[in-house]
Amino acid sequence: MRKKDETYMQEALRQARYAFDEDEVPVGAVVVYNDRIIVRSYNQVEKLKDPTAHAEMIAITQAASFLKSKWLKKCSLYVTIEPCSMCAGALVLSRLDKVIFGAADAKTGAFGSKADINNLKLNHKLKVKKGILAEDCAEILKEFFKKKRKKIVD
Numbered sequence: 044m045r046k047k048d049e050t051y052m053q054e055a056l057r058q059a060r061y062a063f064d065e066d067e068v069p070v071g072a073v074v075v076y077n078d079r080i081i082v083r084s085y086n087q088v089e090k091l092k093d094p095t096a097h098a099e100m101i102a103i104t105q106a107a108s109f110l111k112s113k114w115l116k117k118c119s120l121y122v123t124i125e126p127c128s129m130c131a132g133a134l135v136l137s138r139l140d141k142v143i144f145g146a147a148d149a150k151t152g153a154f155g156s157k158a159d160i161n162n163l164k165l166n167h168k169l170k171v172k173k174g175i176l177a178e179d180c181a182e183i184l185k186e187f188f189k190k191k192r193k194k195i196v197d
Contacts, residue, residue: 045175048143051075051121052176055145058085058098059123059183065090069183072098072122074106074115081118082106098122099130103137114138123180125152125173131160134169141170145180 051073058071062085074082084101088094099122106115119141126134126142131153134142147156154160154171161168 048175052145054080054083055121055123056179058083062086063183063187069187070098070124072102072120074102075119076117081109097130099126100133103133116140119143124148125154125156127151128153128158135160135165135167138167139169143172143175145175145177146184147173
């Protein structure tokens with residue numbers, strides 16, 4: 044299973060690189076249903092001028108459209124960084140089965156780093172797997188913010 048998780052996370056990383064190239068915070072996501080990627084997305088906050096245009100939110104919308112259902116049962120989300128509270132709440136509401144993320148997010152992570160949405164005893168609990176290709180997922184973020192800081196100094 045670890046190999047499959049890494050394969051899907053590699054695709055999420057590919058999406059994060061698209062975000063990086065568009066000067067967006069490099070977060071990428073894929074939704075898997077029946078062992079098949081049905082959605083690929085990345086952050087588009089700057090492009091869309093929308094604070095909710097996180098990779099996960101876009102993925103939820105696209106997956107619901109693809110499945111023609113408001114429920115994402117039997118779906119797994121692979122995302123390069125731990126989802127924030129906004130995204131975690133939307134994932135609970137979507138009834139997604141499982142979240143697999145790479146890098147932890149100490150500042151805003153809502154699956155154990157800053158908070159844990161599963162501890163709120165909501166009407167749905169997500170299965171969570173963390174740390175898949177964590178170093179690669181963290182590295183693209185470090186590179187992005189290093190580049191941003193360099194622009195400010197230059």
